[in-house]
Amino acid sequence: MARRRSGCVLMLAALPASWCILWVGSSVYEGAGTLGMEGLIAFALLLLSVASGAVIFAVVRRRRLDAAAARRWLEKERAMVRESVDMVLDPALTPEETLEIVDGHIRPPLRHTDRYVVVTDLSAPSQVLMNRARKAVTTVNTAEVKRQHLLDDVANDLILPQQLWEIARILRAQTHLRQEQRKARQGVVTPELRAVLEPQQAALERSIAAVTARVSGLERYAYRVQEADAALRAREALANNDKYRDLLAQTDDEQGMRELNAQSKALETTLARSVRDAVEAGQTLSR
Structure with missing residues (x-):
């Protein structure tokens, strides 16, 4: 849902840039007699590349922000699981397997259920x-x-x-x-x-x-x-x-x-x- 909203925002943000390109292009077209058709096309492509670059930058930045927010949320949820779920772990578990157990209490299904004991159970x-x-x-x-x-x-x-x-x-x-x-x-x-x-x-x-x-x-x-x-x-x-x-x-x-x-x-x-x-x-x- 968050990604869908961010995509809509980017599309709306691209509309003013597209309108500016069309307005400048029409203005330049009126003076095309002095610039020539090749100059007009080159200028339009330049404006288009600038607008595209701005949209791409915004998309990449938004994705990085979303990824950082997701990591912060996951670390917060993991801390809550460690505090609220009283477990005795198999000492032979690897750090990766331990994280999988913790993450299973955040997003099912549970993992490695034979490798830990919940004390409250x-x-x-x-x-x-x-x-x-x-x-x-x-x-x-x-x-x-x-x-x-x-x-x-x-x-x-x-x-x-x-x-x-x-x-x-x-x-x-x-x-x-x-x-x-x-x-x-x-x-x-x-x-x-x-x-x-x-x-x-x-x-x-x-x-x-x-x-x-x-x-x-x-x-x-x-x-x-x-x-x-x-x-x-x-x-x-x-x-x-x-x-x-x-x-x-x-x-x-x-x-x-x-x-x-x-x-x-x-x-x-x-x-x-x-x-x-x-x-x-x-x-x-x-x-």
Whole structure:
């Protein structure tokens, strides 16, 4: 519709130029005796080329403006999708495939529906587990010990996104199976139907327990990372010990000096152990 309107505008804009060409041509025709027919034709062609060039310039400029406006609109729509649609993506997606998924929520059809999970489509218990898992991963990714590369970068950068994606896929399957179980139990439940549904329900519950344990493993890893962060902050606070040593020296408190020095050595050991425990907890995620 916008292109059709712009084409009409250009046609209307060309009318005055055409009228000017005809008016000048008629005026020149009256003096054709002095210019000659060849001069008249050359002058008319010159005017026509100028008018055509102006129309072409206007068309190209309008198309560029339309393309820029379309790009701005698309980027705005993509930002809205990213903000409003809570998705867990397959970490193996390419940037192009990720854009196709986002664009599918702007202009159907949806693309790569097996490569992402919409969190709001999950059941309420599954959403709780998904949010717990993502909170644990966020805790690890924002930790100071990670920023200083004291943890296993492979576990954080590769294994954690894969863990989230696997958990999301399992939770989506569980959500669908819950819906099937609920639908099958509507109405009268006969002994024959119960004999079919009860083993299925038991398998679903075992799966729920397994994914819950996986989420708990992520949370344990996040807690270990928080402990390592606390030990790191304590080591940074040791920089103030010199002030306290000076204070104790002024009061000749040798016992206090020995305690500060002992605490410094013990803290270094604690930090090393906390980081080692966090790394080991992260390594267990890939087993």
